[in-house]
Amino acid sequence: MDTLKREALSQRVRAVKPSGIRKFFDIINSMPDVISLGVGEPDFVTPEHIRQAGIEALRRGETHYTSNYGILELREEIAAMLQRRYGLLYDPQKEILVTVGVSEGVDLAMRALVDPGDEVISLDPGYVAYEADILFAGGVVVPVPTYARYNFAVRAAEIAPLITPRTKVILLGNPNNPTGAVIPRAELEGIARLVLEHDLYLVVDEVYSRLVYETEHVCMAALPGMRERTILLDGFSKAYAMTGWRVGYVAAPATLLEAMLKVHQYAIMCAGTVAQVAALEALRHGEEDVCAMHAEYARRRRMFVDGLNRIGLPTCEPRGAFYAFPCVAQTGMSDEEFAEKLLLEERVAVVPGSSFGACGAGYVRCAYCTSYEQLEEALRRIERFLRRHQ
Template sequence: MDTLKRETLSQRVRQVRPSGIRKFFDIINTMPEVISLGVGEPDFVTPEHIRRAGIRSIEEGHTQYTSNYGMIELRQEIAKKLQALYGLEYDPAKQILVTVGVSEGVDLAMRTIIDPGDEVIAPDPGYVAYEADIIFAGGVAVPVPTYAQYDFAVRAEEIAAAITPRTKMILLGNPNNPTGAVIPRVELEKIAALAVEHDLIVLSDEVYSRLTYGVDHFSIASLPGMKERTILMDGFSKSYAMTGWRVGYVAASTEILEAMLKIHQYTIMCAGTAPQEAALQALRYGDDDVKRMHDEYERRGQMFVAGLNKLGLACCEPRGAFYAFPFIGNTGMNDEEFAEKLLFEEKVAVVPGSSFGEAGRNYVRCAYCTSYEKLEEALVRIERFLQKHAR
């Protein structure tokens, strides 16, 4: 058989690095007795009444397509929730789109807004898919470093310094994955002013909005002049322990949302019907479940972060999500070496910080969404590992 004489894969695909998270996840699956702090997967099972709603949907034969936008009842509940939380008013008929997780929403937004060569400013470290989605859309990712001294919250002055005539979007993960940072309102106000001044779109990924500790979550879309230029995203995976159901949503202006729908309807058609009905149940009756899981994450995080600091791995207190991001640069190992050795020697899985951007180098991400007891054992193993490799 003749081999192809031209490059088979597109330049955009070749430009994207494989996910550092998935690399470790694949290794973990082959190793027994691993304590996984690697993947941001809640250890809680989706609450029973939400599971029952999904099962009931199937049993009642609700197996057809929904509207491309998603079930109108679900969109109405989303609109009510955004009104109650942030005072934001969205038309559920034309300004809310149900997506296959927030991940689809980010991809849709990039392909809807970004032309080849457009620049997208995003905090570094940041979620691994952000840079990939920017590249797939033909854009240029412009990372803005964040720093431990500011609890890794992105600052407006760094964003301002990165703006050029090619800048079209600011992408914010708030709360942040992998650092757990929550952007203070004062910084959001400054970032909003920059967006208005330079006529920029803001994509605000708020999938961890219900998981903040000691601070209230505040959406940049609720600031003056920002609703029309903000693409707000949230979902059910983290707060309701519904990762496998794959339901998220986008709230945006009619013009932007109808453009996103063009891509969504030709690629996805609509989110699954049973998952949407489960999400509807979650929104209507799941607040107590969110509170229960939130409080347990907070308890775990306080213990685990205190333990890391006691071991000499300096770690900021995460204000949101369920990630600790300790500095390991004083161990004599880089983050990839540290993660690999810790996995094979002590069977504790963490993710190298450099997987999330250059500013994550010499840090590792530890997801504390596993049980309290496993986190305690992970600290014992990490201490043993550090003693073995003490310089």
Template sequence: MDVIKRSTLSQRVQQVKPSGIRKFFDIINTMPNVISLGVGEPDFVTPEHIRQAGIASIQAGRTQYTSNYGTLALREEIARMLQRRTGLTYDPARQLLVTVGVSEGVDLVMRTLIDPGDEVISSDPGYVAYEADIIFSGGVAVPVTTYAEYNFAVRAADIEAAITPRTKLILLGTPNNPTGAVIPREELEGIARIAIKYDLIVAVDEVYSRLVYDIEHFSIASFPGMQERTILLDGFSKAYAMTGWRVGYVAAPSYLLEAMCKIHQYTIMCAGTAAQEAALEALRHGEDDVLHMQADYARRGKMLVAGLNRIGLPTCKPHGAFYAFPYVSGVGGMSDEEFAERLLVEEEVAVVPGSSFGDAGKGYVRVAYCTAYEKLEEALVRIDRFVKKYS
């Protein structure tokens, strides 16, 4: 029997709503025949050579703590990769921090920079953890609505309109979860000008940056004057199918990284040693694996989006990640939550209500296509049957 009253919980914790994704994930676990298009986790197994690198680390007895910043070998390899991909030079010793996934990186950004009442601008819909981390730090989330007519990419003009004297940080996710939107170069250039004009820091989550389709990914850190005011967050979970290994990294100016490491060292100490060695192997020899998975996701996404539009659920083409974001509110007068719940119960297909990702997601659902092609085809059959039933 619970004897601790809810009133004893901190106000910040009480402000944060339970994850809508987690709710559906818990239900899915009780349904053996469900086709899950809800959880954004690759269905690929971590490539064998990467797994073996982690195993070899353990078997060799390399099970001690690493530096708080992560192994120097991994940081040096990350620096080389960033140089190749962005043209930017980062000092492995002072400007790179290995984290327990990108999730820790986002949390570190907020706790390092945000004081109570500071405002953080981010796009709506957006990844569920962003608002929660802002609230946990005492900040105020300022959502900027994105629109289907612009493929859900956040626009620089809308960000500038949301700036107030309390604005401390612009938080971007590109490619975006849940919409699959990639911010075009011209909008990123506009956001960069705004950040410089108002002397703001930009944090950018690029964990899906290797999973882009028919478009080029640009890092805002690579634009003139931006490396010194950008915190770049990335990791290994999505591109290398390493979600359970929990390895990410932060690339930032040294004064910011040193401050972030203060929190990291007292709460986490360091990322797992074996996981870091697996990540090192991924960077050194995993490029073919990334290209293979990226091509497979592109094939799945093309088929799924075409199928959803054919069914009558308007869906923008996602240019990144592995999510489609169909509009469902025209089906039987249902809200997005009702649509997701009934689809799960009646057809055993799991999707996530768009409202879980912000007010601008109302009327949409997130459909993750990081599952087998054949399962996606069957899911479309079931969704089509469901939509016809209520149309």
């Protein structure tokens, strides 16, 4: 029998709630015929030439540790890509770090910057790991609410009054998970002014940067004065359909990156060697794959968002990522009740919006990264569910 008392666990661990997403994943795994709109994972298989690069690395016996920073050729390719896309110059020797997914990058950034009691301003709704990583670092989460009337894009005017003498970091996901919001350039410029005026640091997760629609993606680190104040996080999971390979990267000034490396080298050592080789192939020869997958996501997005609005679930226009965030408040059910009943009655899995923060209450997250046909069937099932519960 497990006799461990709760008090034996660290206060930081006890302060973190279990992920609200896990409950539904556990149910899904025990049910047949479920259409899952819950997992933010591309249904595409990693492109063949990227898989083959990993296979060939294994055949060559590339199974040893790399540098703590990661394979130099991969860091050089990342630096070259950032210069092409944004005009940003990073030294691949000292300012690029390859991580085990972007998730590790968020954790490293928080642990490198945040002391106990430091405040971190973070979006609500926002990716579930952000709050946990802030708390694990001993920080204080300061949620900044976002609203459907602004397509859930945060505004600088809503961040400004939250800044106190204890504020250390602003943490953004752009494009946003779970809402699909893309922060407009004018608001990013306003946030940059706040960072500079108040001597803050910005950590920005841009893992969906290649998945934007009918708008531009603005890299925060490329705004005037922001390179030295920004920890830029990105990776390969979403754009290249490489979720299981677990490769991300950090680009930051050398002093900040060295601090993150301290944590990384003791906790992780290095990202997987074979996965890094595959990521290198993705950067060098994967642009056509990214464009093809983007086009298909855009097709699914248009059909699915229009469909949700048609059947009576008001849905903001998601400008990035592959999530729709419909409002379910008009059904009279809470978002958790809606998600649970929809799963049990119609075998469609969505995630309650409250799992992503208080401002997500009354909404559910639907990932449209499954097949077009599955999305069409999901809409039919959801419409049938809504009629039954009118």
